[in-house]
Amino acid sequence: MLRHFLDTYSAVLHFFKGNQIKAEINEVVNIDRLRTIYEGYEGDRIVEIRFIDPRRFTVQQRNFIYALIGDIFLYYGQSTEDLKEYFYFLFEGISGRNISLADDSKSTVSDANLLADIILDFIFENNIPFKKGYEILPANQEYYFYKCITKRVCCICGKTGAEIDHFDKALGRRSRKKVDHTEYTFAGLCHGHHAEKHTIGLTAFKAKYHVKGIKLNNETIKKLRIGG
Ligand SMILES: [Zn+2]
Ligand SMILES: [Zn+2]
Numbered sequence: 001m002l003r004h005f006l007d008t009y010s011a012v013l014h015f016f017k018g019n020q021i022k023a024e025i026n027e028v029v030n031i032d033r034l035r036t037i038y039e040g041y042e043g044d045r046i047v048e049i050r051f052i053d054p055r056r057f058t059v060q061q062r063n064f065i066y067a068l069i070g071d072i073f074l075y076y077g078q079s080t081e082d083l084k085e086y087f088y089f090l091f092e093g094i095s096g097r098n099i100s101l102a103d104d105s106k107s108t109v110s111d112a113n114l115l116a117d118i119i120l121d122f123i124f125e126n127n128i129p130f131k132k133g134y135e136i137l138p139a140n141q142e143y144y145f146y147k148c149i150t151k152r153v154c155c156i157c158g159k160t161g162a163e164i165d166h167f168d169k170a171l172g173r174r175s176r177k178k179v180d181h182t183e184y185t186f187a188g189l190c191h192g193h194h195a196e197k198h199t200i201g202l203t204a205f206k207a208k209y210h211v212k213g214i215k216l217n218n219e220t221i222k223k224l225r226i227g228g
Helices: 031-038 059-076 080-095 109-125 138-150 191-200 202-209 218-223
Strands: 011-017 020-025 163-166 185-189
Touching: 059 080, 059 109, 080 109, 109 138, 138 185, 163 191, 185 191, 191 202
Parallel strands: none
Antiparallel strands: 011 020, 163 185
16 A cells, blocks of 8 residues: 655646557656666556546545644554654655645645554554544545454454454355455454444444454465465
């Protein structure tokens, strides 16, 4: 999710039809750098296209980010101003751009999403407890629920040591060792919330907690020992 900016370019879209696009890159591409990347590589040249949401960040995004920073403050006691400065600094290192959430800022929805992901990452990496489940904004949900699984944190109450549930489709009587776990979705749930899910059922549980099941790749499944 987090990327380095040396091989990242922005471009303006001029034409878009079906799966064809034409875009003008905003700066001259560093050919030497690309040569290093492709040194000895004969396969397809793959690029990643990301459509930027150019609207100014929303109040909900700012509130979400401040709520995350507030929890870090409660844990470390470091001033929220210092924490903000630190995360803005990390953002600049990753994106090569400045960010500000001040009223006169022109930072975009996409920038605020990236900043929120950076702070979420910090929270999970440092095991910072969050007392109540966050109202996770849609753009950060994928990352949030993924991190809850890999860090074994309950995505509802933040309790650590969570269990990993086969979320949208139960394993049932199928053998854990024989099924292809990449076809399933997962969620990190504490013992209490896990039990509640199986008591009230998936539909009622989703309506109550808005949990999103996340797919995992084989490597992650192996690392988490889901395949038994
Ligand atoms: Zn829980
Ligand atoms: Zn389960």
